[in-house]
Every structure is written in C-alpha cells, then in structure tokens.
Amino acid sequence: MHLNRPMLxxxxxxxxxxxxxxxxxxxxxxxxxxLVDQGxxxxxxxxxxxxxxxxxASTEGREMVIYLTPDGEHAVVGTLTDSQGNNLTxxxxxxxxxxxxxxxxxQLLRDxxxxxxxxxxAPRVIYTFTDPNCPYCRQLWQETRPWVEAGEVQLRHIMxxxxxxxSPGKAAAILGADDPAATLQAxxxxxxxxxxxAQPREIEEQVYANNQLFEALGLYATPTSAFQRxxxxxxxxIERIQGLPSDEQLIDMMGSATP
Numbered sequence: 517m518h519l520n521r522p523m524l525x526x527x528x529x530x531x532x533x534x535x536x537x538x539x540x541x542x543x544x545x546x547x548x549x550x551l552v553d554q555g556x557x558x559x560x561x562x563x564x565x566x567x568x569x570x571x572x573a574s575t576e577g578r579e580m581v582i583y584l585t586p587d588g589e590h591a592v593v594g595t596l597t598d599s600q601g602n603n604l605t606x607x608x609x610x611x612x613x614x615x616x617x618x619x620x621x622x623q624l625l626r627d628x629x630x631x632x633x634x635x636x637x638a639p640r641v642i643y644t645f646t647d648p649n650c651p652y653c654r655q656l657w658q659e660t661r662p663w664v665e666a667g668e669v670q671l672r673h674i675m676x677x678x679x680x681x682x683s684p685g686k687a688a689a690i691l692g693a694d695d696p697a698a699t700l701q702a703x704x705x706x707x708x709x710x711x712x713x714a715q716p717r718e719i720e721e722q723v724y725a726n727n728q729l730f731e732a733l734g735l736y737a738t739p740t741s742a743f744q745r746x747x748x749x750x751x752x753x754i755e756r757i758q759g760l761p762s763d764e765q766l767i768d769m770m771g772s773a774t775p
Contacts, residue, residue, distance in 0.1 A: 560613065628726055629691060677727060740756055
C-alpha cells in the first residue's frame with residue numbers, strides 16, 4: 517500500500533524481534549519466571565519505590581511493568597501510583613522499555629539494506645522505506661531536494677518490494693546496480709525506468725530482509741520515514757511518518773525550514 521495521508525507516530529518499536537536486555541541466562545525470581553514461561557518477554561529490571569523491584573516487559577506488543585514484592589514471592593502487573601495519585605509506571609516504561617528498544621530499532625534500520633541519498637556527512641539522517649513503484653516515494657524524493665542538496669540531510673532509502681508483483685525485482689535491480697545511488701536518482705527523476713531483473717541471490721535476499729523489517733515494524737505505507745528527536749532528558753527517540761508528509765511535517769522531519 518502507498519498512502520498520501522501521513523501518520524506521525526512517536527516510538528518506533530520492534531518488540532517482537534529486538535533482543536531483551538535481560539537475557540535467558542539471568543536468574544529471575546520465581547514469580548517473574550512464571551510469567552516468562554507464559555510468554556512474557558523481560559527487557560530490563562530496575563529498583564522501584566516501596567522496596568519493589570520492577571521489570572520492564574512486553575507480551576504480544578503490549579508493554580507492562582511487573583513489580584516484585586520485597587519478599588520475592590509475589591509479582592504484580594499494573595500501574596504504580598504515588599500518594600498524590602501520579603502514575604509512576606509510564607515513566608518507568610519509557611526509560612526501561614521504550615527507549616532501549618528504540619535504540620535497538622535504530623540499529624536495525626542502520627543495518628538494513630539502503631541506498632545513500634545525499635552527503636554522507638550531512639548531520640541529519642532519515643531512513644525511508646521506498647518502493648520503486650510508489651509515486652509518493654518519488655514525490656517525497658523531489659520535495660526533500662532542498663535539504664539534501666544543501667548538505668543538511670541525508671536520506672537512506674530502505675528498498676522494499678511490496679506494492680506490485682514486480683516491485684521486489686525493481687528494488688533488487690536498484691540495490692544490485694553498479695551505482696545504486698545514481699540509479700535511484702535517475703529513477704526518481706523519471707530519467708530512466710528501472711525494470712525488474714534477476715539479481716544475485718544475495719541482492720534478492722536483501723530486498724526480502726527489508727520487506728521483513730517493514731512488516732516486523734508494523735508498517736503499512738510507503739514511504740514511511742523514521743528520524744530521531746532529542747527529548748528533554750537528552751535521549752534520542754524515534755518518530756515516524758507513514759505516507760507523504762504534509763508541509764508542516766516535512767519541515768519537522770527535515771529539522772528546519774527550507775534552506
């Protein structure tokens with residue numbers, strides 16, 4: 517599917533495939549281990565108020581905190597509040613589950629198979645899932661030229677093949693080209709028409725891996741673009757825009773007004 521109505525989402529998580537920060541070799545208290553045996557994944561442990569021990573966890577994409585009682589014999593899953601009724605759990609989830617997993621997700625994007633677009637020294641990096649048959653991907657490419665050509669932004673096009681039967685072959689043809697960046701540029705400028713063609717198995721597997729990443733992230737539209745934003749505590753968080761950004765969203769994603 518391609519889409520021209522954008523959706524901005526904070527927190528690009530990949531709970532189903534990211535490695536836990538608490539490994540299988542770590543010894544867990546029996547009540548927590550019992551939940552793990554039921555399919556809960558533990559991502560981190562931390563000290564919680566009231567002598568409790570907290571465990572950041574998730575199951576089937578749902579985040580939670582497990583609180584272990586001081587005696588180590590009981591676990592409670594739920595929301596912890598203070599004497600003023602303030603929710604303490606959400607901040608703990610943000611610090612101990614969402615932020616670490618987003619860092620892992622950013623690394624997965626970095627390790628995917630993409631085509632460089634712009635100066636490799638450009639300070640702002642944006643990953644965008646691009647299908648060769650997607651007209652909105654082409655429009656996004658055109659709209660980002662001022663920032664890219666000014667050396668302020670580099671796009672990394674994660675080539676996927678999801679829109680049409682020949683999309684995987686076209687994506688592979690771009691990744692397998694002698695100069696993928698020049699080929700993608702000529703394609704987006706409509707100077708050439710990239711045709712699906714047989715490529716070495718390694719290249720075809722790269723497209724397949726990109727498609728898997730797209731699905732694992734729960735995405736449904738091309739282009740989908742991911743970028744980092746520094747929040748108040750200084751950590752970097754991921755935001756994503758599914759579909760073609762509005763003018764306002766484009767400026768937000770690029771990090772500045774048109775150069």
